[in-house]
Amino acid sequence: EDQVTQSPEALRLQEGESSSLNCSYTVSGLRGLFWYRQDPGKGPEFLFTLYSAGEEKEKERLKATLTKKESFLHITAPKPEDSATYLCAVHPADRGSTLGRLYFGRGTQLTVWP
Amino acid sequence: DVKVTQSSRYLVKRTGEKVFLECVQDMDHENMFWYRQDPGLGLRLIYFSYDVKMKEKGDIPEGYSVSREKKERFSLILESASTNQTSMYLCASSLTTGGSTLYEQYFGPGTRLTVT
Numbered sequence: 001e002d003q004v005t006q007s008p009e010a011l012r013l014q015e016g017e018s019s020s021l022n023c024s025y026t027v028s029g030l031r032g033l034f035w036y037r038q039d040p041g042k043g044p045e046f047l048f049t050l051y052s053a054g055e056e057k058e059k060e061r062l063k064a065t066l067t068k069k070e071s072f073l074h075i076t077a078p079k080p081e082d083s084a085t086y087l088c089a090v091h092p093a094d095r096g097s098t099l100g101r102l103y104f105g106r107g108t109q110l111t112v113w114p
Numbered sequence: 115d116v117k118v119t120q121s122s123r124y125l126v127k128r129t130g131e132k133v134f135l136e137c138v139q140d141m142d143h144e145n146m147f148w149y150r151q152d153p154g155l156g157l158r159l160i161y162f163s164y165d166v167k168m169k170e171k172g173d174i175p176e177g178y179s180v181s182r183e184k185k186e187r188f189s190l191i192l193e194s195a196s197t198n199q200t201s202m203y204l205c206a207s208s209l210t211t212g213g214s215t216l217y218e219q220y221f222g223p224g225t226r227l228t229v230t
Contacts, residue, residue, distance in 0.1 A: 032217050032218070034218055034219075036221075041202075041224070042223060042224065043118075043204050043221035043222050043224045044157075044221045046218050046219070046221075049217075049218050091217045100144070100145035100147075100162070100210060101162060101172075102219055104156055105156065106154075106155070107156060
């Protein structure tokens with residue numbers, strides 16, 4: 001059973017058209033939620049960590065927010081260079097023997113066209 | 115900056131060969147991880163290690179083994195490569211404690227392995 005679900009699977013936006021990606025999770029306790037960007041053929045690149053509901057983090061055109069059951073990655077006025085797959089991961093609080101292990105969603109493939 | 119390096123970007127091996135994938139990190143991280151990534155399946159954890167000589171199975175350990183003799187190096191071994199192990203292999207590392215970067219994983223560039 002997936003603990004982390006990302007939606008939509010794919011999203012196409014016109015340059016400048018703002019939108020949000022969703023990451024919902026079902027773990028009972030959360031130590032942290034992480035967002036990554038992955039370009040084709042490359043390893044994921046770390047973007048943000050969120051620890052508690054209500055927290056927000058920003059980087060350029062990206063803003064990540066966290067509630068008790070989901071996180072959003074808001075993309076404001078995207079550009080073609082924002083095209084990538086965005087991955088979400090959680091670190092549950094109830095897995096004492098698996099310290100450091102993250103559970104990843106399958107990602108949202110974002111395409112921004114000019 | 116954290117740097118995670120992997121020994122090869124592309125690798126082609128034959129069925130039945132023993133394959134070694136090497137990963138090195140330069141930030142004194144305790145935890146290291148091996149994933150494989152396939153279209154439609156996302157990242158799947160093969161093995162991870164939280165200390166030297168310590169390892170734990172992930173979700174898909176069958177057909178793989180690992181070795182961690184030094185803190186900075188984590189090796190993935192395919193004992194007898196098969197075509198269904200053709201994939202992108204990603205190594206990652208993370209800290210156990212400290213600061214605001216707790217638990218975030220840093221990834222290497224990946225190794226695209228093809229088994230023919």
